[in-house]
Amino acid sequence: MTEPNGPRLLAGTAGGHRLDFAEHVATHGSLPLPADRRESGPWAKDLVAQIGLSGLIGRGGGGFPTAIKLGGAVEGRHRTTVVIDVMEGEPAAQKDSVLAAFSPHLILDGAEVLAAALSAKEVKIAVAADNPAAKGSLEAALAERGQPRGRGLDMSIGTPPGRYVAGEESALVHWLDGGDSRPTYRPSKPAVLTIGRRRAYVENAETTAALALIARHGGAAYAAQGWERTGGTALVTISGAVDSPGVHEVAVGTPLGQIIALSQPTGTPTGILLGGYGGTFVGPEALTSPWSPEGLRPVGGAPGAGVIIVFNESSCGVTEISRIADWMARESAGQCGPCVFGLPALAEDLALVALGRNKGRIDVRLHAHLDIIAGRGACAHPDGVVRMVRTGLSVFRKDVAAHLEGRRCSCAGAPSVLTLPDNAGELAWR
Amino acid sequence: MAVKLELRIDPVACDGYGHCAEVAPELFSLDEWGYPILRSGQVPTALVAVAKLAVKQCPRKALSLATAVDPPARRR
Numbered sequence: 001m002t003e004p005n006g007p008r009l010l011a012g013t014a015g016g017h018r019l020d021f022a023e024h025v026a027t028h029g030s031l032p033l034p035a036d037r038r039e040s041g042p043w044a045k046d047l048v049a050q051i052g053l054s055g056l057i058g059r060g061g062g063g064f065p066t067a068i069k070l071g072g073a074v075e076g077r078h079r080t081t082v083v084i085d086v087m088e089g090e091p092a093a094q095k096d097s098v099l100a101a102f103s104p105h106l107i108l109d110g111a112e113v114l115a116a117a118l119s120a121k122e123v124k125i126a127v128a129a130d131n132p133a134a135k136g137s138l139e140a141a142l143a144e145r146g147q148p149r150g151r152g153l154d155m156s157i158g159t160p161p162g163r164y165v166a167g168e169e170s171a172l173v174h175w176l177d178g179g180d181s182r183p184t185y186r187p188s189k190p191a192v193l194t195i196g197r198r199r200a201y202v203e204n205a206e207t208t209a210a211l212a213l214i215a216r217h218g219g220a221a222y223a224a225q226g227w228e229r230t231g232g233t234a235l236v237t238i239s240g241a242v243d244s245p246g247v248h249e250v251a252v253g254t255p256l257g258q259i260i261a262l263s264q265p266t267g268t269p270t271g272i273l274l275g276g277y278g279g280t281f282v283g284p285e286a287l288t289s290p291w292s293p294e295g296l297r298p299v300g301g302a303p304g305a306g307v308i309i310v311f312n313e314s315s316c317g318v319t320e321i322s323r324i325a326d327w328m329a330r331e332s333a334g335q336c337g338p339c340v341f342g343l344p345a346l347a348e349d350l351a352l353v354a355l356g357r358n359k360g361r362i363d364v365r366l367h368a369h370l371d372i373i374a375g376r377g378a379c380a381h382p383d384g385v386v387r388m389v390r391t392g393l394s395v396f397r398k399d400v401a402a403h404l405e406g407r408r409c410s411c412a413g414a415p416s417v418l419t420l421p422d423n424a425g426e427l428a429w430r
Numbered sequence: 431m432a433v434k435l436e437l438r439i440d441p442v443a444c445d446g447y448g449h450c451a452e453v454a455p456e457l458f459s460l461d462e463w464g465y466p467i468l469r470s471g472q473v474p475t476a477l478v479a480v481a482k483l484a485v486k487q488c489p490r491k492a493l494s495l496a497t498a499v500d501p502p503a504r505r506r
């Protein structure tokens with residue numbers, strides 16, 4: 001690696017510097033790819049083995065071991081189109097956008113690696129239409145490197161509408177296949193997604209960039225930073241009650257408290273939302289937990305796509321949960337009854353709790369709604385909201401109890417630490 | 431060997447008029463908005479015929495029966 005203990009994904013980008021192709025090669029070295037078709041079979045096998053050694057897990061949210069995912073696809077031998085997901089529909093996440101803006105060639109290298117491993121002829125890079133910085137940087141990067149090496153690989157950029165659920169894998173692929181950017185119903189798991197007559201292999205931008213490092217340096221070098229079975233460095237986006245919100249690259253296994261310190265938290269953290277608005281709240285006891293699936297599992301969290309939102313004593317947990325639930329309800333793709341009707345109902349319950357109005361046992365209704373909404377939409381959007389609310393109610397249980405007794409908590413009228421963007425509203429799905 | 435069957439609801443197709451719960455109240459309850467909730471993951475053997483009827487009669491073709499060998503949809 002560039003420096004064994006330094007930044008890797010963001011190497012050379014300090015101070016907001018964008019690496020052009022020459023600088024990229026000077027920083028990371030050139031990318032080894034199989035010379036021809038005959039070489040690519042054994043090369044792909046070795047690559048998958050190296051990824052296995054690296055302990056890389058998907059950085060798009062799922063946290064699935066990349067060696068298993070790619071290994072399965074390589075063995076499947078289907079005609080495949082590679083899709084690189086730079087959508088980042090989660091408003092509290094910015095790491096893929098930062099990576100695309102400052103080190104776009106690492107993403108494109110990783111895309112070439114995937115295309116070679118899967119003998120794909122086409123790579124589609126999906127960037128949200130409202131993210132001109134990432135799109136511009138990737139477009140410039142494609143121009144800087146000229147035609148990709150190898151047998152006429154076609155790399156293009158697509159720009160689906162930038163809204164929350166449009167980044168969901170099936171929505172993304174549906175859009176690339178000419179449909180609208182809403183999730184589709186897929187009864188079997190893992191779902192088979194197709195573009196035209198080819199299988200879609202969708203990979204998150206950061207995971208793709210990590211593959212560019214593993215293809216260069218091997219799995220063991222990649223795992224030199226990391227913790228237990230999970231290797232490498234990960235990008236995190238820190239926001240909320242902090243003085244300098246932003247994206248950082250951290251070694252997997254770094255304690256959560258140390259990570260948050262990079263953004264200078266204000267006050268004392270009372271709760272931390274991990275994984276985004278459809279993620280998991282953890283309490284301050286998680287500050288000592290190592291940033292990895294194994295490290296965060298005991299407190300109920302997961303690194304997911306690296307979103308960390310910090311709450312402190314000056315904001316009201318109940319009101320914050322209510323705000324997020326309301327925002328998420330408005331981001332429903334409007335297709336499935338339990339999501340379309342259930343999420344607004346849930347948001348209304350929470351708004352009443354936040355106001356300290358407990359007429360007619362609002363808590364009972366709230367829990368009844370939580371019990372029936374999850375697992376009944378075509379995508380995981382409602383499930384995420386339910387998870388966020390449930391874990392939030394548990395972390396902020398003292399505030400919740402005060403509100404239910406009609407007292408409201410000590411921080412009535414406190415400002416929000418959240419910066420929720422406007423809802424996408426009537427913005428087109430196509 | 432009894433084949434274990436599982437009912438699936440396509441939530442995008444379902445219109446929430448609740449016809450299924452009229453045809454097969456043993457299998458479906460309705461939420462407060464009229465959308466069906468499965469009473470159990472697997473269809474009890476005694477109810478397979480009525481499950482098939484509900485599938486056939488769903489005006490939106492939102493219901494399907496699947497053998498329960500593949501992983502159940504959308505549950506974690």
Ligand code: SF4
Binds near residue numbers: 165331336337441
């Ligand atoms: S669950 Fe909600 S967000 Fe997901 S597809 Fe259905 S309506 Fe859209």
Ligand code: SF4
Binds near residue numbers: 451489
């Ligand atoms: S009959 Fe079909 S469309 Fe009607 S509520 Fe039942 S599943 Fe939905």
